[in-house]
Amino acid sequence: MSLTLRVLAPDKSVFDGNAEEIILPSTTGLLGILPGHISMVTAIDTGVLRVLNKGKWDSIALMGGFAEVESNEVTVLVNGAELGSSINSTNAEADLEEAKNKFNQLEGEPNSPEKLQAQESLNRARARFQATKDQ
Numbered sequence: 001m002s003l004t005l006r007v008l009a010p011d012k013s014v015f016d017g018n019a020e021e022i023i024l025p026s027t028t029g030l031l032g033i034l035p036g037h038i039s040m041v042t043a044i045d046t047g048v049l050r051v052l053n054k055g056k057w058d059s060i061a062l063m064g065g066f067a068e069v070e071s072n073e074v075t076v077l078v079n080g081a082e083l084g085s086s087i088n089s090t091n092a093e094a095d096l097e098e099a100k101n102k103f104n105q106l107e108g109e110p111n112s113p114e115k116l117q118a119q120e121s122l123n124r125a126r127a128r129f130q131a132t133k134d135q
Contacts, residue, residue: 001035005051007060007076014081015060021052022074024067025127039070044078046123048130059084061131063124084131092129099125 005022007015022033025047044067049060065078099122106115 001072003033003035004073005076006074007049007062007078007081009078009081014083015051017053019051019053019074023050024074024076025049025062026067033069033074035072037069037072041066041068044076046120047127048084049076049081059131059133061087061124061127063127082128082131084133087128087132089129089132092125092132096122096125096129 002018005019024031027043027045044065063080067076103118
């Protein structure tokens with residue numbers, strides 16, 4: 001028995017295939033999904049979705065959204081997503097360092113709009129970089 005996974009962003013279908021196991025970055029922590037999982041809906045955080053298929057793990061960087069699990073079908077609707085295999089790891093690492101520097105420059109400004117935006121940019125850059133590490 002396997003799962004059917006669909007990852008949909010506003011502009012494209014990022015993934016549509018089978019999986020043996022899925023690990024979702026929910027807003028309350030990592031959530032493992034196996035065949036026969038109970039039906040549910042959960043909010044997705046910016047992070048890395050991991051997919052086990054034929055004994056190999058693949059990664060997809062997600063930029064927040066929702067996931068629905070029902071009858072061995074998992075549908076993930078997100079604001080943005082990229083397959084880890086399509087991300088240039090050198091560029092992703094450079095983007096992560098740049099985002100860290102911008103965030104650190106705003107250390108003295110707690111809860112300012114600029115700092116919140118820098119935190120979101122850092123989260124996105126970290127997710128993209130982490131997704132390249134499993135490839």
